[in-house]
Amino acid sequence: MTTAVGIKGHCAHCDITFELKPWQLNAIAIKEPFDCPYCQRVLHLSCPRQLRKLRTLDHWALVHPGMMVLTCMVLIVALVAEWVGLVSVIGQLNVSLVVVLVHGLALRYARYRQRLTLSLEAVSPVLPMEQLARIACARLSQQ
Numbered sequence: 001m002t003t004a005v006g007i008k009g010h011c012a013h014c015d016i017t018f019e020l021k022p023w024q025l026n027a028i029a030i031k032e033p034f035d036c037p038y039c040q041r042v043l044h045l046s047c048p049r050q051l052r053k054l055r056t057l058d059h060w061a062l063v064h065p066g067m068m069v070l071t072c073m074v075l076i077v078a079l080v081a082e083w084v085g086l087v088s089v090i091g092q093l094n095v096s097l098v099v100v101l102v103h104g105l106a107l108r109y110a111r112y113r114q115r116l117t118l119s120l121e122a123v124s125p126v127l128p129m130e131q132l133a134r135i136a137c138a139r140l141s142q143q
């Protein structure tokens with residue numbers, strides 16, 4: 001998780017929204033509880049929908065460098081094609097413009113997707129029991 005910056009977390013206990021650090025995002029992604037930097041309560045993300053969103057974000061971040069390379073490639077190819085005489089100057093400009101536009105839109109979309117606030121809930125002391133019960137239920141349903 002390298003480019004996943006700008007994701008915020010909201011602590012349900014002290015009601016503070018803060019920027020999540022990469023290690024905190026990793027902890028959330030692997031469902032590992034971590035301390036709130038303000039009230040020191042142990043936090044976790046209980047909403048499965050938000051967790052799924054965070055995980056798809058991770059995939060999107062991986063797509064991103066490839067997009068950059070593709071844009072540069074198309075720009076260079078269009079430039080070379082113009083030099084060789086395959087396309088006119090206007091044609092080359094059109095291709096470049098479209099590619100830059102598409103790249104800009106993709107960047108905007110990526111930024112839009114990254115604007116995410118995760119509602120983190122404090123882990124209550126009874127949770128280990130709940131967790132054990134849930135594990136027991138899951139085991140029973142598997143049999």
Ligand SMILES: [Zn+2]
Nearest residue numbers: 011014036039
């Ligand atoms: Zn807190």
